[in-house]
Amino acid sequence: MGDYNNMGFLVLALVGFMFLSKANGAIHYYDFVLQETNFTRLCSTKSILTVNGTLPGPTITVNRGDTAFVNVHNQGYYGLTVHWHGVKNPRNPWSDGPENITQCPIQPGTNFTYEVIFSNEEGTLWWHAHSDWTRATVHGAIVILPAAGTTYPFPTPDAQETVILGSWFKGDVMEIIEEALAKGGDPNVSDAFTINGQPGDLYSCSNETTYRWMVDYGKTYLLRVINAVMNEEQFFAIANHTLTVVAQDASYIKPITTTYIMITPGQTMDILVTANQPPSQYYMASHSFMDGTNVAHHNGTTSAIVQYNGNYSTPSITPLPTLPAEANITAADNFTKQVRALASEEHPIDVPLEIHSRIFIAIAINERICANSSCEGPDNNALSASLNNISFVIPSVDVLQAYYRGNNNGVYSSNFPDNPPNPYNYTGNVTSSTIYSDFGTRVRMIEYGEGVEIIFQGTNIIAAENHPMHLHGFSFYLVGTGYGNFDNTTSPKTYNLVDPPEVNTIGVPKNGWATIRFKADNPGVWFMHCHLERHTSWGMDTVLIVRNGNTTETSIRPPPAYMPPCSKGNNNGVQISNFPDNPPNPYNYTGDVTSSTIYSDFGTRVRMIEYGEGVEIIFQGTNIITPENHPMHLHLLGNSQLTDSLHLLGNSQLNYPFTNPYNYTGDVTSSTIYSDFGTRVRMIEYGEGVEIIFQGTNIITPENHPMHLHGFSFYLVGTGSGNFNSTTSPKTYNLVDPPEVNTIGVPKNGWATIRFKADNPGVWFMHCHLERHTSWGMDTVLIVRNGNTTETSIRPPPAHMPPCSKS
Numbered sequence: 022m023g024d025y026n027n028m029g030f031l032v033l034a035l036v037g038f039m040f041l042s043k044a045n046g047a048i049h050y051y052d053f054v055l056q057e058t059n060f061t062r063l064c065s066t067k068s069i070l071t072v073n074g075t076l077p078g079p080t081i082t083v084n085r086g087d088t089a090f091v092n093v094h095n096q097g098y099y100g101l102t103v104h105w106h107g108v109k110n111p112r113n114p115w116s117d118g119p120e121n122i123t124q125c126p127i128q129p130g131t132n133f134t135y136e137v138i139f140s141n142e143e144g145t146l147w148w149h150a151h152s153d154w155t156r157a158t159v160h161g162a163i164v165i166l167p168a169a170g171t172t173y174p175f176p177t178p179d180a181q182e183t184v185i186l187g188s189w190f191k192g193d194v195m196e197i198i199e200e201a202l203a204k205g206g207d208p209n210v211s212d213a214f215t216i217n218g219q220p221g222d223l224y225s226c227s228n229e230t231t232y233r234w235m236v237d238y239g240k241t242y243l244l245r246v247i248n249a250v251m252n253e254e255q256f257f258a259i260a261n262h263t264l265t266v267v268a269q270d271a272s273y274i275k276p277i278t279t280t281y282i283m284i285t286p287g288q289t290m291d292i293l294v295t296a297n298q299p300p301s302q303y304y305m306a307s308h309s310f311m312d313g314t315n316v317a318h319h320n321g322t323t324s325a326i327v328q329y330n331g332n333y334s335t336p337s338i339t340p341l342p343t344l345p346a347e348a349n350i351t352a353a354d355n356f357t358k359q360v361r362a363l364a365s366e367e368h369p370i371d372v373p374l375e376i377h378s379r380i381f382i383a384i385a386i387n388e389r390i391c392a393n394s395s396c397e398g399p400d401n402n403a404l405s406a407s408l409n410n411i412s413f414v415i416p417s418v419d420v421l422q423a424y425y426r427g428n429n430n431g432v433y434s435s436n437f438p439d440n441p442p443n444p445y446n447y448t449g450n451v452t453s454s455t456i457y458s459d460f461g462t463r464v465r466m467i468e469y470g471e472g473v474e475i476i477f478q479g480t481n482i483i484a485a486e487n488h489p490m491h492l493h494g495f496s497f498y499l500v501g502t503g504y505g506n507f508d509n510t511t512s513p514k515t516y517n518l519v520d521p522p523e524v525n526t527i528g529v530p531k532n533g534w535a536t537i538r539f540k541a542d543n544p545g546v547w548f549m550h551c552h553l554e555r556h557t558s559w560g561m562d563t564v565l566i567v568r569n570g571n572t573t574e575t576s577i578r579p580p581p582a583y584m585p586p587c588s589k590g591n592n593n594g595v596q597i598s599n600f601p602d603n604p605p606n607p608y609n610y611t612g613d614v615t616s617s618t619i620y621s622d623f624g625t626r627v628r629m630i631e632y633g634e635g636v637e638i639i640f641q642g643t644n645i646i647t648p649e650n651h652p653m654h655l656h657l658l659g660n661s662q663l664t665d666s667l668h669l670l671g672n673s674q675l676n677y678p679f680t681n682p683y684n685y686t687g688d689v690t691s692s693t694i695y696s697d698f699g700t701r702v703r704m705i706e707y708g709e710g711v712e713i714i715f716q717g718t719n720i721i722t723p724e725n726h727p728m729h730l731h732g733f734s735f736y737l738v739g740t741g742s743g744n745f746n747s748t749t750s751p752k753t754y755n756l757v758d759p760p761e762v763n764t765i766g767v768p769k770n771g772w773a774t775i776r777f778k779a780d781n782p783g784v785w786f787m788h789c790h791l792e793r794h795t796s797w798g799m800d801t802v803l804i805v806r807n808g809n810t811t812e813t814s815i816r817p818p819p820a821h822m823p824p825c826s827k828s
Contacts, residue, residue: 046086046139046168048725050768051079052742053093055101055127055159062189062219063212064226069158070097070150076218077185077249078148078161085143085168090768092134092740093127094753099195100126100585101152105137105163106287107270107525108146109494112578113138114421114545117493120152122548122564123421125587131755133585134740142496143167144271145245145289147185154194154554160185160249165271174273174363178293179240186284186307186323187215188251198558205389205396205403207317208555211251214307214323221306221324232325234305236296244292248284251554253318254310254487254528256352257282258342259327260303265293266360270524272496273363281344283310283353285489287526287552300329303340309347312531313486320347350531353487357528362498364520372498372518373472373538380465381476381507382408383441384490384529384551384561386483387458399483405559406551407458409438412560413550414462418587420564421546425577437465437563447480447506448532455482464546464563469570471541476507477529488556490535491526492565494547497539498523504533512536526552541567544577583737583760685718685744686770694720702784702801707808709779712738715767716745726794728773729764730803732785735777737765745772764790779805782815 058071072078081089093103104118116135117123127133142165150159162183167173188211190197201208213220222228236242244264248255258264258281266277268291276293284290308322326339345352364370387405389412394401405412416423416432423432445455467473475497477490498521503512516536529535550562569576683689705711715728736759741750754774767773788800807814 046088047084048769049081049083049087049089050742050771051081051089051091053078053091053103054096055093056096057098060218062215062227063191063224065191067191067193070099070101070155072159072161076158077187078159080162080164080183081137081148082164082166083139084166085139085141085171087139089137089139090134091137091148092132092742092768094132095127095129097129099152099155100128101150101155101159102126102585103135103148103159104151104493105135106147106149106491107289107496108137108142108163109140109496109543110136110138110545111140111543112545112574112576114494114547114577115580115584117545117547118151119493119548121415121417121419121587123419123546125419125585126152127585128757131585131757132740132753133583134581136581139165142271144268144273144291145183145247146271147247147249147289149249153558154198154251156249156554157188157190157194157251160187162245162247164245171367173267174365174368175267175276175293176241178243179237181243181245182234183217183245183247184234184305184325185217185247185249186255186257187218187249188253188319189213189215189220198554201555202403202558205391205398207398207404208558210317210319212319213321214250214253214255214309214319216305216307216323216325219323219325221322223306223322223324233328234325235328235330237330238296238300241293241295244294246282246284246290246292248286248288250286252286253553254283254285254353254489255307256310256344256347256349257284257305257307258344259294259305260340260342261298262294262296262303262327267291267293269360269522270496270526272523273365273368274522275361275363275520277356277359279356279359281342281352281356283345283356285487285526285528285552286554287489287491288524296327296329298329300331300333301336302326302328304342306342306344308344310345310349310353311347311486312350312353313484316484316486353528354530358502360499360522361517361520362522370498370520370523371540372500372521373474373540374518375472376474376538377471378467378473378541379439379476380474381440381478383410383447383478383480384408384488385410385455385458385480386556386559387412388456388483389460390457404483405458406556406561408561408563409441410443410455410458411437411463411563412458412460413562413564414460414560415562416462420462420464420566422580422584422587424546424566425580433462433464433564435464435466435566437463439465447478448485448504449481451480451482455480458560460560462564465565467541467565467567469541469544469568469575472538473541474536474538476534476536477527478507478534479529479532481532485531487531488529488561489526489552490529490549491552492537492539492547492549494543494545494565494567495539496523496525497537499527499535500538501536502527502530502533504530507534507536542575543567544569544575582762582765586758685716686723687719687744689718689720696798698798703803705779705803705805707779707782707806707813710776711779712774712776714745714772714774715765716772717767717770719770723769725769726767726799727764727790728767728787729790730775730777730785730787732781732783732805733777734761734763735775736761737773738776739774740765740768740771742768742771745774750774780813781805782807782813 053072057068058074102118102120114123120126146163149156191212197209213224217232219230219232220227222231264279304324306324311318362370385407387407388402389405391402396403398404420433423429500521501516544567547565550557738759739754782805785803788795
């Protein structure tokens, strides 16, 4: 690490005792950098949005009950959010992620840290972008290992492998969906399916990059399969190998021995595979399950190679698995109907038997009337989709903050219907009156602790097909499924209330129904939607709001100090003109004004400033309408006085040191274990711009440190993992809308940078707010000298101050 000129750099010696235990699981830290990266697939190269430059993105690995802090830095072109698919995040909808449902997007050039809280999930889940179609390339696996001291409910596998099924589009996915919505037709289908980002050598220009999974003969592997495909369910198999499915959606099931699986977008499955075939190489492959008639979809097959280690002759023809035909509904049913919860003593289930809220939801593809019949959908209209004849409209500000603040202001209405407004023969020959849906942001309120039953009813409107429905914030029990219209008398008699699978995504059969149950014990705002992206884009969504219970432990946690701000304006096509240096028509600003000064112009106007210019800005209050005080704040960007006015790297006053740098987060030597003792403070001149970089270290016990400064609020402008880098780290700073706080968490083996103006003269304590660390000496004092006036100086002491005892 080089010196960082003109920057304060404070190293926290993270001293503790090794026997101190962590409560509620371990803490993990990840940095996700969203960035454009060039990838070549199918004979052409294009730029795609990635996390950390990879496709798929990085894997998050935790144990059951752990917590992960994921700092997402957006260096891309679009604002977006990230969702932790299947993670319940108890009482913490703030980190769930769907855009404009629980947060507004992370804008380019800014960052946001998600706190991902794992509870009883165990197995495989995944994370993905939750803004428009960006999840096509922004996704990755979440591996949740058994809690410490426990193991799998089956023999421990020798190793594990993750397989992510995906979609590859030659075009820009954002342009594809934007064009489809503008024209009203079906979006272009993908150009390939992929396994771990590679189409496989059944597609052109893909032989050299086909994904290979290396195995050893006789070993058993835990294969973690994730369906991240955009718009198609998938059949998946491995040639000549038997699959034993042991978990779905991070919940254990009774083992299913099969030669193939059917997996919908959003679902995950854990599969035991024993490498017991003659050493050679074998294809694994996946293609669509499509039960819809005349539904546009990609019909190719993606492949990867299972390659045994050892010496053998490469076969002239690599065996392909026998996959069911893509329209084979019987094959899909034969697999899905076998899925039952393990329901063991170690992994019990708790199916609600008493139901307080029962919601019947008809799922439909619809039409939206298009002006002049100029659209590309059926009847020259635009395609849409609905739940109970309501096409959900994503609001411009997020539902969660509107609900939490009690400041709805038309963001949503709480009148989502419990039944279709006009019941009909859902799976029969439907009439034209059912084709058109209403539009709105309508949500369903649910009381805390209620037993909830939702019946999803497929319909025959326009294009009947299977719908993978996903609910955020919960796992639920799939208690029943069938074909035709749900019958209130006979259908419940078929429910499985003994060992239904506990999942987060289920396929609602084409022209059929599926019933789920769950206990509403997670307060928050939770998105529910079809996981076929085109259907989500068309409005096949709604929101369930679970109210707070009667205690703090049954209520939504307070929001974090910083949430991405919501912009109510249009960020596209902004008209920019020159900002004037003076009012166009000067007048007596504080006197009696005339009517000509009441009306203002509108527009986005800026003032260009040359680098190095000295700038003075005079804000003049006026007497128009309502004279009042207007606090104005100017953010100073790079190379400003804010970074030049504090010199902690040299000539430290009163012996406050910056000495003996080392690899703070690496393997530290014994010379760094021992500290000096003393009452050393740092003097700061009044009015200085101050930057302090807190650097976590790996000495004895690294952990998160909540640092607090008395006398000031400060801006948290940056945070990251590893050693602070004086060249690259400042480039990640958020100088647009950093949170203004007084206490910040310095990440374990990471860094955090704060800035403030020293405009409060006095003696101010700065310390870790973990009391044992304060007691051990993780403290110092900043003394801000007096300014040149009485108003910028410390006030005289009061007549009486408590005396100090020297004994």
